[in-house]
Structures are given as C-alpha cells and as structure tokens.
Amino acid sequence: MLKINNLHASIEEKSILKGLNLEVKAGEVHAIMGPNGAGKSTMANVIAGKEEYEVTDGVIELNGEDISELAPEERAHNGVFLSFQYPVEIPGVSVTNFIKTAINETRKAKGLEDMPAKDMLKMIREKSELLEIDRKFLSRSLNEGFSGGEKKRNEIFQMAMLEPKLAILDETDSGLDIDALRIVANGVNKLKSKDNAVVVITHYQRLLDYIVPDFVHVLHDGKIVKTGDASLALELEAKGYDWIKKELV
Template sequence: MIIIKNLHATIDGKEILKGLNLEVKAGETHAIMGPNGAGKSTLASVLAGREEYEVTDGSVDFNGGDLLDLDTEDRAREGLFLAFQYPVEIPGVSNVNFLRSAINEIREHKGEEALSAKDFMARVREKSALVELDAKLASRSVNEGFSGGEKKRNEIFQMAMLEPKLAILDETDSGLDIDALRIVANGVNKLKSNDTASIVITHYQRLLDYIVPDFVHVLYEGKIVKTGGKELALELEEKGYDWIKEELAL
C-alpha cells in the first residue's frame, strides 16, 4: 500500500522528520504513538500534501506511484484520506454538496461516471448511520457549530463516503468522550477490509482497545525507533516513553 523510505521533512527551515521508514500493506492497521513534538502530525501533513512542509529527502511509494509528486487532491483521488486532527469549519459550504462534488471529481479522475443523485443520497443515509451522524447534521455547513465529537464523527463519515484505500487518522480520539470514541472506532472497524489499510496516530492507548492495530510504532524525534504488536501500546501507556529512550540510549 505505502512504503515510506528515509523521509526527511522541514517546516520553516526546521527539520521535523529525520529519516522515517514505514511500510503498510493492504489489510493492515498501524498505530503510531509518540511524545509531543515527535513528528506524528507532521507525518500526516506531509502525506496529505500540506504545502508548508518541505520534503528534503526520501521517498513515498503509494500503490506503485510517487505520492510526493502528486497534488493534495490527486493524492485523495488515488485513495489517500486524512482525518484531520482539527477539522475545519466552512460556513455556507454544505457537507453533502461538497462530498458529492468530491466523489464525482474522484470518479472522473478514475474515468468513471458520476454518481446519480439517488445513489448518492442512499450512500449518505447508509454511511451517516454507520457513524451515528444525524442525517440533518450531514447536510449542514461543513463542521459549522458541530461539537468536538460531531466533527470527528463527520471525518469518519466523509471517509466512509469516499471509500479510501489508505486512511490516516490524525489524533481522531483526542477530546472524545468514551461514547464518541466507541462510535468513531466502530465506524473505522466496519470500513476495514483486506484491500484497505489505516494508520492511526494517537497519544493514547485507549483508542487501540477499540481499533486493534497489527503493529504499533513509536515515533521519536522524527524517526520510528521501535515497532511492536498491540502490547507495545499498553507498555507505553503504563511506563511512558522514557524507558524507550533509555533502552535505545537516545
């Protein structure tokens, strides 16, 4: 699915990613954990194509193509989805209207016909039920006046609508109460398949009780310094990150 090799990235001249390597195969769920400032959100931003970040070295292969060569929208059209840590409020832009445009631009990109209004609305009903997002909320302005939990559910709703190959969830769990967390995780799990993959970026082990990862990676100072199974997350939760520093003599 995605092969990241020796990725270096800077913002305002400051290097944040310092040689990151990661491979995610179809069907897998990877968790990335790490202390504040380790570069977790930078990784998500670089993969999504945020222009403030400059990639200074390394490569990212996405399903056989050079991801870094693509514009943000083309990455999305090729099947990459980023669930934002802070979803943006866009007054006046209807959630479903923009999704319909997005879906149809993606379909056009793939040489497919536009989705009919009827099929689109059926999909809206099905997917909004999946994340228990009120259908009325789904058709309001994007995130405007949404609670924190509603915004995150809306991210997963959009993900469900767009059916990406690779989803990156950037701290989707932050700020969620346990009910909202369960709903969001449930949505993600239902979308899981052998052809898709996800990268879950999180601070907290709690999310991983609901979205069970195949691999847990520790990101520290711009590199992945340790990889393990889901038990690594528990260990991190219990002991913090200091032991890893000691173990690896960082």
C-alpha cells in the same frame, strides 16, 4: 500499500522528519504513538501532501508509485485519506454538498461520470446510519459550530463515503467522549477490509482498545525508533516514553 523510505521533511527550514521508514500492507492496521513534537502530525500531513512541508529526501510510495510530487488532491484521488486533528470550518457549504463535490471531483479525475443523485442519497443514508449520524446534521454547514465529537464523526463519515485505500487518522480520539469513541471506532472497523489499510495516530491506548492494531510504532525525533505488536501500546500507557528515550542513548 504504503512504503516510506528514509523520509526527511522540514517546515520553514526546521527539520522535523529525519529518516522515517514505514511499510503498511493492505489489510493491516498500524498505530503511531510518540511524545508531543515527535513529528506524528507532520508525517500525516506530508503523506497527504501539505505544501508548507518540504520533502528534502526519501520516497513515499503508494502501491508502487512515488506520490511525493503529487498535489494533495491527486493523492486523494489515488486513495489517500487524512482524518484531520482539527477539521476546518466552511460556512455556507453543507456536509452533503461538500461530500458530493468531493466524490464527483474524484470520479471526474478517474474519467467517470458524476454519481447519480439516487445512488448518492442511498450511500449517504447507509453511511450516516453506520456512524449514527442524524440526517439533519448533514444539511448543516461543514464543521461550523460542530462539537469536537461531531467534527470527528463527520471526518469518519467522509472517510466512509470516499472509501479510501489508505486512511490516516490523526488523533481522531481527541475530543471524543467514550460513546462517541465507540461509534467512531466501530465505524472504522466496519470499513476495514483486506484491500485497505489504516494508520492510527494517537497519544492514548484507549482508542486501540477498539481499533486493534497489528503493529505499534513509536515515533521519536522524526524517526520510528521502536516497533512492536499491540502489547507495546499497553506498555507505553503504563510506563510512558522515557524508557524508550533511554534505550536510544
């Protein structure tokens, strides 16, 4: 599914990713952990194609195709979804109209007709029930005045609607209380299949109690320095990151 090889990326000439390697296969869940400033969000933004970041070396392959030169929307059309750490507020555009535009633009890129309104409504109904979203919420302006939890739930709702191949969840657990966390994690688990993959970026073990990873990676100074199974997350929770930094010396 996703194959990242020797990825180097910088922003404003500051080098952030320094030779990152990562392979994610269909059906897998990967967790990326690491201290602040390690490059976790940069990694997510570079995969999604944010233009401020310059890829100076390396390859990002999605299903065998190099996507590192594609525009963000083209990557999205190819099945990349990024759940934002800080979703942007867009006043005047309702959640429904936004997701409708997103879906139909994606269909247009694939040469398909707009989704019939009836099918769209049915899908909205199903997915909002899955994430326990009040229907009234969907007619509100996108993220405007949403609580932290509502913003994150809305991100996962959009993910459910867009049905991506590769979903990257950038600190989706931050700002969530325990009930919202359970709902969001439950939604992600239900959307998981053998054909898609999830990359969870998090600081904390607690999300991984609900979304159980197949692999846990530690990102430090722009590289993955350690990989293990779910137990590595527990070890990190208990011991912090210093012992890994020491191992590296």
